[in-house]
Amino acid sequence: MSVVSRRAGAAAAAFDAVGRFYFASRYSERRFAETISDFTFGNPQEMPLPGIGEAIRRHALPQNKNWFAYKTSETGPQTFVAGRLSAELGLRFAPEDIALTAGAFAAIALAFRLVVDAGDEIVFSEPGWFCYEPIAFAADAVPRKVALRAPAFDLDLAAIDAAITPRTRLVIVNTPHNPTGRIVQPDVLADLADLLTRASRRISRPIFLLSDEPYRRLRFDGRGFTSPATLYPHTLISYSYGKVLLAPGQRLGYLALSPLMPMPDRKALQDALFPAQMALGWTFPNAVMQYALPDLEDLSIDIAALTRRRDVLVGTLGAAGYEVLLPEGTFYLWGRWPAGADPERTWNALTDRDVFVMPGEILGAPGWFRICLTASDAMVERALPAFAEAVRP
Ligand SMILES: Cc1ncc(COP(=O)(O)O)c(C=O)c1O
Numbered sequence: 001m002s003v004v005s006r007r008a009g010a011a012a013a014a015f016d017a018v019g020r021f022y023f024a025s026r027y028s029e030r031r032f033a034e035t036i037s038d039f040t041f042g043n044p045q046e047m048p049l050p051g052i053g054e055a056i057r058r059h060a061l062p063q064n065k066n067w068f069a070y071k072t073s074e075t076g077p078q079t080f081v082a083g084r085l086s087a088e089l090g091l092r093f094a095p096e097d098i099a100l101t102a103g104a105f106a107a108i109a110l111a112f113r114l115v116v117d118a119g120d121e122i123v124f125s126e127p128g129w130f131c132y133e134p135i136a137f138a139a140d141a142v143p144r145k146v147a148l149r150a151p152a153f154d155l156d157l158a159a160i161d162a163a164i165t166p167r168t169r170l171v172i173v174n175t176p177h178n179p180t181g182r183i184v185q186p187d188v189l190a191d192l193a194d195l196l197t198r199a200s201r202r203i204s205r206p207i208f209l210l211s212d213e214p215y216r217r218l219r220f221d222g223r224g225f226t227s228p229a230t231l232y233p234h235t236l237i238s239y240s241y242g243k244v245l246l247a248p249g250q251r252l253g254y255l256a257l258s259p260l261m262p263m264p265d266r267k268a269l270q271d272a273l274f275p276a277q278m279a280l281g282w283t284f285p286n287a288v289m290q291y292a293l294p295d296l297e298d299l300s301i302d303i304a305a306l307t308r309r310r311d312v313l314v315g316t317l318g319a320a321g322y323e324v325l326l327p328e329g330t331f332y333l334w335g336r337w338p339a340g341a342d343p344e345r346t347w348n349a350l351t352d353r354d355v356f357v358m359p360g361e362i363l364g365a366p367g368w369f370r371i372c373l374t375a376s377d378a379m380v381e382r383a384l385p386a387f388a389e390a391v392r393p
Contacts (some may be wrong), residue, residue: 017362030356036356042374070282077293093256112141118140118171121135128148128364130363170207172210211228239255243331299372309375
């Protein structure tokens with residue numbers, strides 16, 4: 001019998017495919033090589049935005065004895081986020097609605113701890129981000145996966161409804177969506193809100209919606225964004241600065257409660273934020289990142305560069321017979337190997353040419369693959385002939 005707890009074992013099993021890809025694959029052998037075109041994880045492939053280092057440096061020198069004391073959600077950045085989020089989403093967040101976290105990872109884990117008991121169920125869609133499931137297992141929760149609707153990977157509302165049971169406490173919606181780049185439209189969110197209101201009545205408990213929006217600011221072609229928090233009162237928002245800054249190693253994000261939530265529930269959750277976050281392992285951002293937050297708020301990676309890479313890759317892949325979905329947001333491109341091409345053989349043929357993409361199996365969609373557009377222009381340029389060669393008969 002393993003000395004590892006069942007929940008740690010289940011989390012490890014759910015993370016196995018991505019873990020093997022990262023630690024024990026041809027990608028793991030080559031990932032630091034200078035010559036590769038790395039389209040795998042959402043990591044930077046170029047120097048960081050200069051403003052990030054400047055903001056951190058500005059706040060790194062202690063100004064008083066408490067500078068590096070324990071930090072919870074500090075009132076200054078919490079109030080700042082409440083103000084900016086209110087303006088961005090058109091809702092009136094109070095500072096108490098905001099829990100500052102070490103990125104969206106911690107915000108998601110916090111959401112699970114707040115509203116999900118052991119054995120309760122969490123519904124989310126596939127293909128999707130590969131960490132909802134391990135985080136759910138680590139919280140002793142039961143994941144219930146439903147498929148997105150091909151060919152455009154729309155939310156399948158009927159499937160979500162059918163997956164809801166008396167044990168359902170949370171439904172996750174990720175918009176803009178990793179890996180497909182789709183942004184969920186307001187009419188679909190309104191239908192989802194109706195569905196969850198009806199389902200909550202059916203099971204006599206509020207079902208919470210976790211709107212995972214770390215790519216909220218990364219949108220193409222001037223597209224709009226509606227947060228589910230504006231349409232469904234029992235919504236929690238998870239956010240990360242790691243995507244818009246492309247600095248996921250500097251952990252900073254938050255969990256926000258929808259101000260539309262009925263007051264007794266909103267107050268109960270506000271009061272539970274600090275103890276839950278402390279008990280989860282003090283998952284607040286470090287002091288310096290909290291001080292730097294207002295200086296980081298308006299920085300963003302270059303969306304024009306992402307758009308340029310998206311368009312060049314969509315053109316080349318389309319011409320070579322791949323099927324690609326034009327992303328509306330995120331920094332990902334979601335594609336399918338050409339008809340008749342063997343996914344593993346084609347992935348290896350790309351790898352032989354030093355081009356690395358993320359296989360769709362890892363995201364719950366064999367036959368598909370994900371390209372991360374944070375690759376440099378030079379990487380894209382080098383990779384273009386390889387994409388065509390890899391599928392040439
Ligand atoms: C959909 C989604 N949610 C949450 C996260 C976690 O973001 P962070 O590492 O910035 O906390 C990611 C990161 O890849 C993601 O793709």
